[in-house]
Amino acid sequence: MSNDLVYSKNSNYYIENVNIKEISDKFGTPCYIYSKSNIIKQLTELQSALKDINHLICFAVKSNSNLSILKIFNDLGCGFDIVSAGELKRVQQINNNTEKVVFSGVGKSFEEIQLALSSNILAFNVESEDELVRINKIAKEMGVIAKISIRVNPNVDAKTHPYISTGLKDNKFGINEENALALYQHANKLNNIKITGIDCHIGSQITDLSPFEDAFKKISSLVDALEKDNIKIDHIDIGGGIGIDYNNEVISPLKYYADMITKHLKKHNKKIILEPGRLLVGKSGLLLTKVEYIKKSNHKNFIIVDAAMNDLMRPALYNAHHDVINLTNQNEPNNKFDIVGPICETGDFLAEDRLLTADENDLIAILDAGAYGFSMSSNYNSRPRISEVMVNNDQFTLIRDRESFEDLIKHEIKHLNT
Numbered sequence: 582m583s584n585d586l587v588y589s590k591n592s593n594y595y596i597e598n599v600n601i602k603e604i605s606d607k608f609g610t611p612c613y614i615y616s617k618s619n620i621i622k623q624l625t626e627l628q629s630a631l632k633d634i635n636h637l638i639c640f641a642v643k644s645n646s647n648l649s650i651l652k653i654f655n656d657l658g659c660g661f662d663i664v665s666a667g668e669l670k671r672v673q674q675i676n677n678n679t680e681k682v683v684f685s686g687v688g689k690s691f692e693e694i695q696l697a698l699s700s701n702i703l704a705f706n707v708e709s710e711d712e713l714v715r716i717n718k719i720a721k722e723m724g725v726i727a728k729i730s731i732r733v734n735p736n737v738d739a740k741t742h743p744y745i746s747t748g749l750k751d752n753k754f755g756i757n758e759e760n761a762l763a764l765y766q767h768a769n770k771l772n773n774i775k776i777t778g779i780d781c782h783i784g785s786q787i788t789d790l791s792p793f794e795d796a797f798k799k800i801s802s803l804v805d806a807l808e809k810d811n812i813k814i815d816h817i818d819i820g821g822g823i824g825i826d827y828n829n830e831v832i833s834p835l836k837y838y839a840d841m842i843t844k845h846l847k848k849h850n851k852k853i854i855l856e857p858g859r860l861l862v863g864k865s866g867l868l869l870t871k872v873e874y875i876k877k878s879n880h881k882n883f884i885i886v887d888a889a890m891n892d893l894m895r896p897a898l899y900n901a902h903h904d905v906i907n908l909t910n911q912n913e914p915n916n917k918f919d920i921v922g923p924i925c926e927t928g929d930f931l932a933e934d935r936l937l938t939a940d941e942n943d944l945i946a947i948l949d950a951g952a953y954g955f956s957m958s959s960n961y962n963s964r965p966r967i968s969e970v971m972v973n974n975d976q977f978t979l980i981r982d983r984e985s986f987e988d989l990i991k992h993e994i995k996h997l998n999t
């Protein structure tokens with residue numbers, strides 16, 4: 582188990598200089614807890630690997646969209662990769678200047694395009710010909726010029742879970758590499774479009790770096806083809822996707838990734854934009870939950886906790902693995918357990934077949950839950966979404982309130998009896 586977030590001292594577990602038990606005493610469970618210094622450390626590591634490359638890191642808001650987390654990245658000079666008007670408005674809460682925002686996604690609506698144009702974002706990552714035409718039309722109506730990149734689908738296998746693989750020709754994302762040049766030529770003729778870049782994102786949780794190299798090579802030849810056609814760009818957006826170690830995956834040093842960028846893309850002399858999400862926040866957060874019941878039978882044992890699949894969807898959705906620690910009881914494991922929530926679905930599990938010792942009221946940490954944890958959570962089973970807490974040195978503060986029952990019904994209650 583490799584985790585830099587929590588450590589044990591005198592039978593207590595800490596994040597930075599805060600005893601995790603104090604957090605549960607004050608704010609209750611379940612809750613997400615993040616470490617500010619771990620997030621900054623991870624960003625600094627990436628920045629130092631990229632130090633010889635002209636680059637801009639655009640944090641992928643979808644991975645963790647809490648305003649206090651966005652503020653950390655904004656304060657450290659990052660831009661943002663967004664996929665909806667909601668995400669753009671979140672960024673605007675932190676910084677009204679959205680010149681470092683790139684807008685990805687296959688289904689940008691009229692309203693979303695209007696909002697992004699009026700916000701003067703850095704670039705739309707265009708994912709289809711229809712979208713290009715729509716952006717041009719709206720920009721014309723608004724009397725502005727839209728800056729765009731075309732998201733190229735390089736048809737490479739990211740060797741990750743099929744649901745988070747996005748760079749294969751059968752995926753809905755991007756423009757097939759064979760059609761990309763023709764779309765650039767089309768874009769070049771549109772009066773309200775200014776081509777500023779090229780974009781590619783091949784998937785998420787990529788641990789073998791070779792698919793990135795395949796994609797970079799293809800992007801590099803496309804950049805050459807654009808130059809030949811006298812189509813000028815000033816940035817190459819290589820997306821996000823770098824994986825983290827959830828379950829002893831071997832992760833290549835970031836330097837190798839940076840070396841690949843240098844080898845294949847630096848010669849073009851363009852700004853390199855990156856859209857990392859998971860890498861920057863994944864290992865800096867955990868889901869804290871409390872044991873409600875222990876349920877044993879002849880062939881299966883369950884630890885039933887107060888968190889569930891609506892709080893952390895990754896295990897149910899991707900069969901994803903999260904390491905688990907019992908923070909209260911560090912005795913030798915005595916049994917194998919599935920850790921499950923109270924939701925009425927067999928898919929409601931957070932971890933399976935784990936060797937643990939546990940009792941009612943023990944605190945359990947579900948590790949590496951900083952990315953795609955809270956941001957994917959829902960109100961399923963009428964469960965209010967849980968609170969989020971930020972640790973900073975020896976302090977901890979709430980960065981999102983636990984939802985109340987009133988929050989759950991506020992959009993319905995006024996319609997009752999109408």
Ligand SMILES: Cc1ncc(COP(=O)(O)O)c(C=O)c1O
Nearest residue numbers: 641685785821822856857858859
């Ligand atoms: C377009 C785009 N950019 C960036 C990301 C962030 O990916 P990751 O969190 O794996 O770095 C995603 C996530 O899938 C994405 O779809």
